[in-house]
Amino acid sequence: MFWLTLDTFLTRIRPFRAGISLLLDAVLVALAWHATYLFRLGFEKWWSARPSYDTAVLAGLVLLYALMLWLWGAPRGMWRFSGFGEVKRLAGACLMAGLLGAVAVLMAHLSGVPRSVLALHPVFCLISMAMMRLGYRMLYEHMRGRISGSSVESHRALVMGAGQAGRLAVAGIQHQGWVVVGWLDDDPLKRDVRVAGIPVLGPLDQLARFVALHGITHVIVAMPSAEPAQRRRALALASSSGLNVLTVPSNTELLSGRRVEQLRHIEPEDLLGREPVQLDEGGISECLNGRTVLITGAGGSIGSELCRQVARYGPKKLVLYEQSEFALYQIEQDLTLHFPLVQLVRLMGDVKDLDHLRQTFQRFKPQVTFHAAAYKHVPLMEDENAWAAVRNNTLGTYHAALAAAESGVERFVLISTDKAVNPTNVMGASKRAAELVLSHMASVHAGTRFMAVRFGNVLGSSGSVIPKFKEQIARGGPVTVTHPDITRYFMTIPEAARLVVQAAAIGETGRVYVLDMGDPVRIVDLARDMIRLSGHRTDEVLIQFSGLRPGEKLFEELLTASETTLPTTIQRLNIACLQDSPKDDQVLRWLFELCAMGAVPDETVRRALRSLLPEFSPSLH
Template sequence: MFWQSLDAFLTRIRPRREALSLGLDGLMIFLAWQATYLFRLGFERWISARPSYDGWVIAGLVALYLLSLWLFKVPKGMWRFSGFGEVQRVTLACAAAGIVGAVIILMAQLQAVPRAVLALHPVFSIIGLAMMRLAYRMLYEHLRARINGRATETHRALILGAGQAGRLLVAGIQHQGWTVVGWLDDDQAKQDSRVAGIPVLGSLSEVERFAELHGITHIIVAMPSADVSKRRQVLDLAGKTGLPVLTVPSSAELMAGSKVDQLRDIQPEDLLGREPVQLDEAGISECLNDKVVLITGAGGSIGSELCRQVARYGPSRIVLYEMSEFALYTIEQELSEKFPRIPLVRLVGDVKDLEHLRYTFSKYKPQIVFHAAAYKHVPLMEVDNAWACLRNNTLGTLHACTAAAEHGVERFVLISTDKAVNPTNVMGATKRAAELVISHMASQGHSTKFMAVRFGNVLGSSGSVIPKFKEQIAKGGPVTVTHPDITRYFMTIPEAARLVVQAAVIGESGQVLILDMGEPVKILDLARDMIRLAGRDSANIRIEFSGLRPGEKLFEELLADSDSTVPTGIARLRIACLAQQSDEVERLLGLLELAKSSLASQNKLVHEELARVGLGYLWAKGAA
C-alpha cells in the first residue's frame, strides 16, 4: 500500500516537476556551499570564520546557479531516467556558474571568501545534484519493481477515454510491462478523480502537454463506442504528440470476437471509416438463408470478405471458385474454422473456362452468384497484359453470366469499379465492358437478375496503396506518392462486402448500383497521417513523388457526366441511370468472340478495339 501511495503522490506532483527541480537544486547548491566551508575550515571555524556578507554571497550564487541550470535546460530532465547525459548537463551548468561566480566575487574584492571554497563549490554542487538525481532514479525503479515486479518501464502509456473499455484494458495490460500513467477524458464528472486507481489528469485536448510532462512512450485510444467523427478527432489529437498511437478494437471488432486488451496499431480505416451502414438484415437473410451461393474470385480481397459476410446468413452451401490454389486454401481454412456447419465446395477454376463453369453450375446449382474474379492492378494490365485483362475481366464475366442464365440462377452480381467510369486504362475499360455484358444479358429475357455494383478503392485490399505505405514506413521510407494532388475514394473491405450483399437483395436486372464512397481522400494527406500515427517523423521519413503511372487518373469518378442516380431504401446505395449505348454491345460481343483466342500477341489490338467500341477510352483520341 505504501508503494502505491508513493507512486500516486509522485504522479500528482509531476505537473510541477520543473519548479520542484529548481527548488531542490537551489537547496542542494546551498548545502554544497556549507559542505565546502566545512571541508576547507573544519568544524571549529566553518561558521565563525565566515565574513558578515556571506549570506548575500550564497544568495547570489544560488540565483546564478539556478539561472545556469535553467539555461542548460536541466530542470526539463526527468529524474527517473537520469544517466550520463543528465550528469553532463549538470556538470556544464555548474562549471559555468562556478566560473562566473568566482570572477564576480574576485572583481568585487570580497577577500574574506576563501579561494579554495570558490574552487571547490562547483565540484560539491555537481556531486550533490548528480547524487540527488541518481538516488531518485534508484527509488523510482525500486518502486516500480514493488508494484509491477520489474524495475524498468518498457511502456509508459496515457489512455484516452476513461470508460468501461479503458478499465478492462488496464486490467489486461498492467502486468504485461505497461505502466499506465493516467487517463484523459472530457467528462467533467471524472476530472480530478481516480479510475481503477489511476488518476484522471485532464481533458483529451491536453494530450500533448501530459505526454511531454510524464515521459509517455505510447498513447492508447480506448473509445470503441465513440462515433466515427469523435474517434477521428481523438486520433488526430493523439497523432500530434509524435508518439506511437495504439487503440483497442472498434465496437464492430469487439462484436466479431476481439478482446478489449488486444491493442493494435492505428489502421487507415480508423481515419477514413464512416458510420456503420444500417442494412436490411431480414431481407438479406431471406435472400441468402438456405441458398447455394457461388463466389468467383473467392480468395481475393473482396471475394474472401464476401464469403465471410455470406456465411453469417446461413447459406446451405458456399461454392468457392478461385484460380489461385493458395488463396482458395486460405479462405477455405478460415471458413471451416469460423463456420464449421456450412458445407464448402472448393474449386480451382478459371472464369475463362466456359465448359468448367457450365459443369460447376450444373452440378452444384447455385442460386446466388457474386462475380468478384478480376485482374485489377492498373499499371500491370496496361500494356503487356492487356489481352489477359480483357479475357479475364470481360470474357470471364460473359462466361459466368452465360452459365448462370443457362442454369436458372436467381441473382448474378458483378463487382465493378469506379475505374469503369470514363476509363483511361485497360483495366477500367474491361470492367466497363463487363458492365455492358451485364446490361446485355439483362435484356435477353433470362429469368436470372443480372446487376453490377460499382465502388472505389478498398482499404487494405491486395495491391492497394495502404499495404505499400505500411511496408515503406516500416523500412524507414521513402514513402512514394504518384502525384501531390491525386485523390481516391476509399471504403473498408467489410463495408464494401456488406453493401454488395445488400445490393444483391434490392437490385433489379440490368441495374448498376453505386456505393456511396463519401468524400475523396487526398493520398498525400493519407501518407502523412500514416507516418505520424506510426510515431515517426515526416522529417525522417520523406515523401517522394514518382509521377502518374500509365493509365492512372488524378481523380476517380463514380458516375459519367451523362449518368445520374436515384436513391434506394439503403442510405449508402444508389441506382445508376446509365446513358444508353446501343451500338457498343454488338461491337463488344464481336471483340469477345475474338478474345476467345488466347494469343498474347493481341495486346495492341485490345487497345484499338476497346477504343473502337467507344468506351470513352483515351486511345480513341490517338493517345496510344
C-alpha cells in the first residue's frame, strides 16, 4: 500500500516536474555553499568567519545556478532515467555558474569570501545534484519492483471497465512490467473504491484528465460484455487520447477460444460493432450437421470464414474447392487445428472448368454448396480484365450451379454484392448477371434451392481498404482516399458469414437475400479513425484524395429503385423483391452467346452485359 501511495504521489506532481527540480537544485546550491565552508574552515570557524555580505553572495549564486541549470535543460530531465547524459548537463551548468560566480565575486573585491570556497562550491553542487537524481532513480526502480515485480517501467496504463474481464486482464499483465494506475468506470457504485487493490478514479469521460495527471502511456478497454454503443463510445474516447490503445478480446473472440488477458490492438471492426445477430441455431444445425458441404473459393476472405462457421455445426464432410494452392493450404491448416474432427477434402479446382466441377459434385455428392469463388477487385476487373471477370463470376456461377443441380444438391448459395445493384463496373455487372443465372437455374431445376445473398464490403477482406490503409499508415502516409464524400457499407467477416449460413438454412429457391448493413461509413472517417488508433495524429499521417477510379461509385446501394424488401424471421436478413428481370430464355440464350464468344476485348464484354442488364451504366472516369 505504501508503494502504491508513493507512486500516486509522484505521478500527481509529475506535471510540475521542471519547477520542483529547479527548486530542489536551488536548495542544494545553498546547502553545498554551507558544506563548502564547513569543509574549508572546520566546525570552529565555518559560521563565524564569514563576511557580513555572505548571504547576499549566496543569494546571487543561487539565482546564477538556477539560470545556468535552466539554460542547460537540467530541470526538464526525467530523474527516473538519470544517467551519464544527465551528469554531463549538470557538470556543464555547475562549471559555468561556478566560473561566472567566482569572476563576479573577485571583480567586486569581495575578499572576505575564501577563494577555496569559490573553487570547491561547483564540485559540491555537482556531487549533490547527481546523488539526488541517482538516488531518486534507485528509489523509483525499487518501487517499480515492489509494485509490478519488475524494475523496468515500460507501460503505465488506465483500464476502462472495472468488471470481471478487466480484473482478469490486469491479473495477467501486472507482473510483466505493466503498472496499472487506475480504473475508469461509469458505474456510480464503483466510485472511490478499490478493485483488485487499484483505485477506481472516475467515469470514462474523464480519461483525458487522468492521462495528463498520471503520465499514462497505454489505455486498455476491458468491456467485452458492454452494449455495442457503449463499447464504441469507450473506444472512441480511448482513440482520441492519442495513446497506444489495447483491448481485451470481444465476446465473439472469447467464445472462439481466446483468453481475456490476450490484449490486442484496436481494429476498425471494434468501432463498427453492432448488436450480435440471434441466429436460428437449431435450423442451421439441421441444415448442416452430418451433411456434406462444398465451398468454392474456400481459401478467400469470405470463403474461409464460411468454412469456419460451417465447421462449427459438425458437417459429415467439408469439401474445400480452391484454385490458389497457398490459400487452400492456409484454410486446411486452420481447420485442422481448430476443428480436428471435421473430415476435410482439399481440392485444387477452378469454377471455369465445368468438367472438373461435374466430376467433383458427382464424386462427393454435397447436400449444401456455398459459391464464394469470385474476382471482386473493381478497378482491376475494369481495365483489360473484363472478360476474365465475366468468365469467372458469371460463367463460373453457371458451371457451379449446373454441376450442383445435376448431382442433386439440396441448397446452393451464391455470395453476391451490393455492387450488383445499378452496376457501374464490370465486376458488379458480372455479379448481377450471376444472380440472374441463379434465377434461371431455380426455374428449371426444382430439385435444388438456388439463392443469392447480397451484401457490401467486409472489413479486412483481401482487396479491401483496411489492409491498404494499415500499410500506408505503417509507412508514415499518406493515406489515399479516392473522394472526401465516398461512403461504403461495411460488415465484419464473421457477421457476414453467419448470415450467409443462416440464409442457406431458411432460404427459398430463386430468392435474393439482402443483409442489413447498418449505416454507410464515410471512408475518410474510417481513415482518420485508423490513423488515431495507430497512435498517430492526422497532422502526422496525412490523408490524400486521389479521385474516383474507373467504375467506382460515390455511394453503394443494396436495392434498386424498383426493388423492395420483405423481412424474414432473422434480424438483418431480408428478401429483395426483384422486378423487371429478364425472361429465363433470354438469360439462357445470353449465356450460350457469351460462351461462344471466347476471349474478347473489354468493350465487347460491356456491350454484352448491357444487352442483358439495361441498368448497367459503365463509368470510365
